[in-house]
Amino acid sequence: MAITIAVLSQKGGTGKTTAVRTLADVFGRIGLEVLSVDLDPQGNLSDYFDIPADADPTIADVLGGQAKAVDAIYNDVLPANLGLAESELILSGKMGREMTLRRALREVKRRYDLVLVDCPPALGLLTVNAVVAADYALLSTEAQYFSLQGVEQALEVIELAKDNLHPDLEWLGVVMNIADMRTIHSREALAQLKDRFGGKLFGTPVRASIRYAESAERGVSIIDYRPELGDDYFALAEEVLERIGMSEERGRVAELRAELVPA
Numbered sequence: 377m378a379i380t381i382a383v384l385s386q387k388g389g390t391g392k393t394t395a396v397r398t399l400a401d402v403f404g405r406i407g408l409e410v411l412s413v414d415l416d417p418q419g420n421l422s423d424y425f426d427i428p429a430d431a432d433p434t435i436a437d438v439l440g441g442q443a444k445a446v447d448a449i450y451n452d453v454l455p456a457n458l459g460l461a462e463s464e465l466i467l468s469g470k471m472g473r474e475m476t477l478r479r480a481l482r483e484v485k486r487r488y489d490l491v492l493v494d495c496p497p498a499l500g501l502l503t504v505n506a507v508v509a510a511d512y513a514l515l516s517t518e519a520q521y522f523s524l525q526g527v528e529q530a531l532e533v534i535e536l537a538k539d540n541l542h543p544d545l546e547w548l549g550v551v552m553n554i555a556d557m558r559t560i561h562s563r564e565a566l567a568q569l570k571d572r573f574g575g576k577l578f579g580t581p582v583r584a585s586i587r588y589a590e591s592a593e594r595g596v597s598i599i600d601y602r603p604e605l606g607d608d609y610f611a612l613a614e615e616v617l618e619r620i621g622m623s624e625e626r627g628r629v630a631e632l633r634a635e636l637v638p639a
Contacts, residue, residue, distance in 0.1 A: 391553030
């Protein structure tokens with residue numbers, strides 16, 4: 377049964393989707409079977425994977441009960457489009473609505489080693505579905521003073537889900553994305569996160585770069601587009617695997633990192 381990780385953020389623009397796309401790529405390159413679930417009505421993850429805009433069915437159909445998850449997978453991606461926003465409204469009136477994604481993924485999880493869920497940039501019902509379906513929650517935040525407040529709000533959602541719906545849910549940690557560590561502002565934001573969250577903060581901030589947007593526009597992984605920037609995600613992948621108890625796989629990432637990233 378796959379280990380499921382929900383990647384969430386209280387707001388947009390924190391590099392969350394790029395993190396899911398690149399981690400899926402890294403894990404796939406070391407031989408893991410990875411399913412990426414786009415749970416954002418904007419469909420950015422689907423675009424990043426170059427899934428056709430007219431893909432049908434989508435995760436919206438799965439949540440609405442019109443399709444099974446296994447029939448909505450395209451190249452190991454469960455895609456989304458704007459129809460997902462309507463699905464959230466429909467879900468809000470259903471009994472057991474918070475468990476819908478968990479039930480929908482039950483069958484397909486047997487086919488994968490890891491499932492990565494890209495949550496919408498809000499803490500609503502779709503995000504609650506994601507954390508209830510997950511084994512771990514990973515928070516993405518940007519290098520801004522208000523980042524601590526956003527992380528705290530996301531943690532409240534995680535704790536509510538853990539207390540009321542999913543007691544086995546674990547908080548994996550928080551990664552600081554879009555960080556320009558040359559600036560005092562970013563360094564102070566990092567220090568603030570370290571003071572508050574200690575060892576829960578992942579050790580490698582992901583650097584800010586326009587190259588991420590360029591790689592997304594081309595529908596290719598940053599590892600292929602600019603391998604030197606991919607190094608941050610190799611480091612993050614190693615930490616993630618260590619925290620979920622996959623030490624052997626972490627070693628394979630380290631070997632791949634040494635092979636692909638310029639010295």
